[in-house]
Amino acid sequence: MTQQPLMENETSTKAAPGGPAVSGSGGSAAVVRRRLRTLLQSPAATIGALVLLLCVLTALLAPFISPYPPGQQHPQDRLLPPFWLEGGSTEFLLGTDNLGRDILSRIVHGVQVTLLVSGIAVIISAVLGVTLGVISGFYAGGWFDTIIQRLVDANMAIPNILLILVIIGSMGPSTVTLTVVLGVTGWVIFARMVRADVVSLRERDFVRAARSIGTRDPVMMMRHILPNVMPTTIVVATLSFGTNIVIEASLSFLGLGIQPPTVTWGYVLNEGRDYLATAWWIATFPGLAITITVLAIMFLGDWLRDVLDPREKKRS
Amino acid sequence: MTATADFPQQRIMTEKHPPVLEVEKLQISFRGDDSSTTVVEDVSFTVGRGEVVGIVGESGSGKSVTSYGIMGVLPPNAEVTASKMFFAGAHDLVRLPSKKRRRLQGKEISMVFQEPLTSLNPLMSVGKQIAEPLRYHEKLSRKEAKRRTVEALRSVGIPRAEQTYSSYPHELSGGMRQRIMIAIALVCEPQLLIADEPTTALDVSVEAQILRLMKKLRRTTGTSILLITHDLGVIAEMADRVVVMYAGQVVEEAEVYELFREPRHPYTKALMASTPKIEEVRDELESIPGAVPTPSKMPTGCRFAARCPKAMEICSERPPEVELGSGAKTRCWLYAEQETGS
Incomplete structure (x- = not known):
């Protein structure tokens, strides 16, 4: 198993004879x-990648591929079911809502804002949370750790949605505000998980070995600790992404999220809640x-x- | 440090230069929530230039903690005190500020650890890990560091050094990993190499290779080695002088031939008697009755007294320290008269 990559490298070093750089990693294209x-x-x-690719394309091409503008109302065709049900029409593939707006068009237009808000918020949370978590865990028991841990505790005591409501309530709702607030309030779970990882990592032999060659603390955190918390970070990020979509939906429902006429999935989903018994499709498709x-x-x-884990990479 | 250091002349050199490492009355304790536990107490020894000093003792005798203390990689709750802990006669390792200490770590003093797999960062290629000390201490460019790294890989006997540069630790065998650890430790040509059980995790055949490699490197670089092990076979093979530790104290110190010819302290004798022809770790402990006292309940007298076949009354009162001349020492009342005699 280990033979294979070494052989590959052999050919790649042979390809560049005499070169001073004895590169074994190959080009970036490779x-x-x-x-x-x-x-x-x-x-x-593969499925995941395809779905996300589809999302990105939809987001970019929304104005061109959407059957109708997202806010266009069709008073005659209110609450139409999807086309394959009785009463449905191929003009409105996924049906219409209580104002006769095309659900498909609203979903297509909702992709962009939904993904951007949640995605950017996750990145903000991750950067904040991982930084604080790594430092806090590395100096566990120190003053910085104590402060961070009290902040985490305080945050756990208040439901996040309430905190977000208060902040947005005082700052006024807008897409940018929502993204930043989601991001800034989402660091806690990252910090908690990463800190736990770091506390065990810093006792590991390789950290002691790295210290024995005179590694400075910041370098230690960047080069030895950070790469080792990436698995945890990625898992938390995927969870956090989903949570963000749901929080955004709840806020939109309360009128404090993304403001109409901008559509998001969460907004459409919540609009359909009142019609769950009579027109299930309004909430189901965005969901x-x-x-x-x-x-x-x-x-x-x-x-x-x-x-990201070289031990896993070589299996397959 | 002259590169032409020939080993028959080593004694003479020891007299000319200050020893690489001088430790006197080293004490290491760990602070707990409300009490502190002393794990290493009153440990003194020196490592001369180009010398290999072995520290031997069973698990829990404090030999690893001693080495961590010298290296400065103890956890933050450890307290190190010593009346003297000098490196190269100039650097006081007890009071050294961390910035200056870092300048020594990996450059002048370096360490090989027991478990080569867990002591390497699993997510970093071994080449980069060897290059790290070069980048920190010699501020080499990436390219130059890589050249030196490949050189270092060759010098520790790794075939296809250039390909191995970009391998990850899990792709290498145990012996190869320990060679990598040695390359990291020696890449900056330190004056002192601390090897903490460098072959314990390895097969016997690989162990011989690694020991041979360390001997060869000492010959070529003149690095002094502090070799920590529980294996008397390794000591016999490698060391010039031996320090025997028991329950956090040095119980005997002697030249290696002298120690094997005439072990003095009853603990050393027991240790030797319990080492069979095949070097099997487990048998050592089983054949000495009793167990090492726990650090929190250390007896006031000799710490080996409870397990010692020759224990006398005075042994449980206070421990002796006996100089036997020619650098040999033992912590045993049986030899107290010899001291006054000589």
Whole structure:
């Protein structure tokens, strides 16, 4: 098993004879190709990647592929079911809502904001949470750790949604505000999980060995600790992404999230709640879209976690 | 340090230069929630230039903690005190500020650990790990560091050094990993190498290879080695001088031939008697009755008294320290008269 990659490297070093750089890693193009191959080897990851690709394309091409503008009302065609049910029409593939707006068009237009808000918020949370978690865990028991842990405790005592409501309530709702607030309040779970990882990592032999060659603390955290908390970070990020979509939906429902006429999946989903008994399709399709997207991200996250671990990479 | 150090002349060199490491009355304790436990007490020894000093003792005798203390990699709740702990006659390792200490770590003093797999970062290629000390201490460019790393890989006997550069630890065998650890430790050509049970986790055949490699490297670089092991076979093979530790104290110190010819302390004798022809770790402990006293309940007298076949009354009162001349020492009342005689 280990023979294979060594042989590959052998040819790559031979290809550049006399070069002073004895590169064994190959070019970046080769790396991309190898990564792509491992992606295709995992069916779940392939599906995940395809779904996300579809999401991105939809987000980019929404104005062109959507049958109607998202806010366009069709008073004659209110609460039409999807086309395959009795009373449905192929003009409105996934049916219409109480104002006669096309559900499909609203989902298509909702992709962009939904993904951007949740995605950027996850990145903000991860950067904040991982940084604080690594430092806090590395100096566990120190003053910095104590402060961070009290903040985490305080945050756990208040439901996140309440905190977000208060902040947005005082700052006024907007897409940017929502993204930042989601991001800033989401660091806690990252910090908690990462800290736990770091506390055990710093007792590991290789950290002691790294210290024995005179590694400074910041370098230790960046080069030895951080790469080792990536698996945890990715898992938490995929969970956090899903949570963000749901929180955004709840806030939109309360009128404090994304403001109409901008549509998001969560907003459409919540609009359909009153009609669950009579027109299930209004809530079901945006809900399905959320579920499928979150699943896709989880599949991809699983794969990414394995790829980042060289011990896993060489299996397959 | 002259590169032409020939080993018959080593004694002479020891007299000329200050010893690489001087430890006197080293004490290491760990602070608990409300009490502190002393694990190493009153440990003194020196390591001369180009010398291999072996520290031998069973598990829990404090030999690893001693080495961590010298290296400065103890956890933050450890307290190190010593009346003297000098490196190369110039650096006081007890009071050294951490910034200056880091300048020594990996450059002048370095360490090989017991478990080569867990002591390497699993997510970093071994080449990069060997290059790290070069980058920190010699501020080499990436390219130059890589060249030196490949050189270091060759010098520890790794075939296809250039390909191994980008391998990850899990792709290598145990022996190869320990060679990598040695390469990391020696890449900056330190004056002192601390090897903490470097071959315990390895097969016997690989163990011989690693020991041979360490001997060869000492010959070529003149590095002094502090070798920590529980294996008397390894000591016999490698060491010039031996320090025997028991329950956190040095119980005997002697030249290696002298120690094997005439072990003095009853513990050393028991240790030797319990080592069969095949070097099997487990048998050592089983054949000495009783167990090592726990650090929190150390007897006031000799710590081996309870297990000692020759224990006398005075043994449980206070421990002796006996100089036997020619650098040999033992902590046993049986030899107290010899001291006054000589």
